[in-house]
Amino acid sequence: xxxxxxxxxLIVAGTFFFVTATLGLxxxxxxxxxxxxxxxxxxxxxxxxxAGLALYNLNNGFSVEAILISMKILIIALFIFIANPTxxxxxxxxxxxxSVKPWEKKESSK
Amino acid sequence: MHDAAKESKMIRDFENIIIKTVCxxxxxxxxxxxxxxxxxxxxxxxxxxxxxCILAASFILMVLAYxxxxxxxxxxxxxxxxxxxxxxxxxxxxxxxxxxxxANFLDYGIxxxxxxxxxxxxxxxxxxxxxxxxxFTVMAVMVSIFLNIAxxxxxxxxxxx
Numbered sequence: 001x002x003x004x005x006x007x008x009x010l011i012v013a014g015t016f017f018f019v020t021a022t023l024g025l026x027x028x029x030x031x032x033x034x035x036x037x038x039x040x041x042x043x044x045x046x047x048x049x050x051a052g053l054a055l056y057n058l059n060n061g062f063s064v065e066a067i068l069i070s071m072k073i074l075i076i077a078l079f080i081f082i083a084n085p086t087x088x089x090x091x092x093x094x095x096x097x098x099s100v101k102p103w104e105k106k107e108s109s110k
Numbered sequence: 111m112h113d114a115a116k117e118s119k120m121i122r123d124f125e126n127i128i129i130k131t132v133c134x135x136x137x138x139x140x141x142x143x144x145x146x147x148x149x150x151x152x153x154x155x156x157x158x159x160x161x162x163c164i165l166a167a168s169f170i171l172m173v174l175a176y177x178x179x180x181x182x183x184x185x186x187x188x189x190x191x192x193x194x195x196x197x198x199x200x201x202x203x204x205x206x207x208x209x210x211x212x213a214n215f216l217d218y219g220i221x222x223x224x225x226x227x228x229x230x231x232x233x234x235x236x237x238x239x240x241x242x243x244x245x246f247t248v249m250a251v252m253v254s255i256f257l258n259i260a261x262x263x264x265x266x267x268x269x270x271x
Binding site: 079089090093 | 126129132133135136139
């Protein structure tokens with residue numbers, strides 16, 4: 001029971017970060033801030049959700065097969081943890097090379 | 111405006127050390143996963159096409175992070191063509207072997223005559239062999255298509271990007 005509670009808490013926290021990242025992606029003003037929201041929020045959201053799923057899989061006892069599947073899920077989480085920030089970095093750097101202008105506040109520029 | 115162009119040139123010349131390091135660390139695991147998908151194709155999701163695409167994606171990632179020259183040190187055009195034909199030969203060879211032994215094309219059950227296994231296991235092994243052939247061909251053709259599109263058919267690029 002306590003395992004399920006922790007797993008659900010992790011998945012809900014992960015979903016919260018996904019929603020925050022999507023909100024940032026839609027509402028932030030320019031390219032760089034949107035990449036910032038997507039990179040950070042999605043990485044942590046995927047990490048928490050997958051950790052929750054790995055824990056939920058161990059609900060029916062710690063058999064070898066269940067531990068193997070949980071390990072696979074954790075390896076996916078590790079892969080996302082490495083690859084997602086790198087992809088965000090690459091896209092942002094491509095924007096910088098193509099001289100995409102950062103957003104500035106309208107009042108201060110006048 | 112001139113300053114911005116100069117600055118972007120400077121940024122482009124700077125070593126993409128984060129991307130290169132991560133790609134160097136991740137590409138072996140991508141290829142291992144491609145082999146896993148090929149090898150488990152006959153009793154779990156996956157197979158020759160999917161695994162071959164994953165293997166090709168690892169080489170395409172190498173081209174994106176480094177450049178075409180660096181990738182062609184690992185897989186030259188000659189080896190690419192050889193792999194492409196080898197896959198087709200494996201596929202057709204297993205199919206025709208079944209015909210020679212007296213069954214239909216790709217009817218693997220008849221392979222029990224030459225394999226030390228019963229009909230079911232030789233069927234499984236035959237599917238595995240065909241998947242390996244398909245995987246080779248798909249990988250080679252995907253990489254070849256990508257190289258031809260990315261370099262407008264010249265298979266070389268000067269600019270590091």
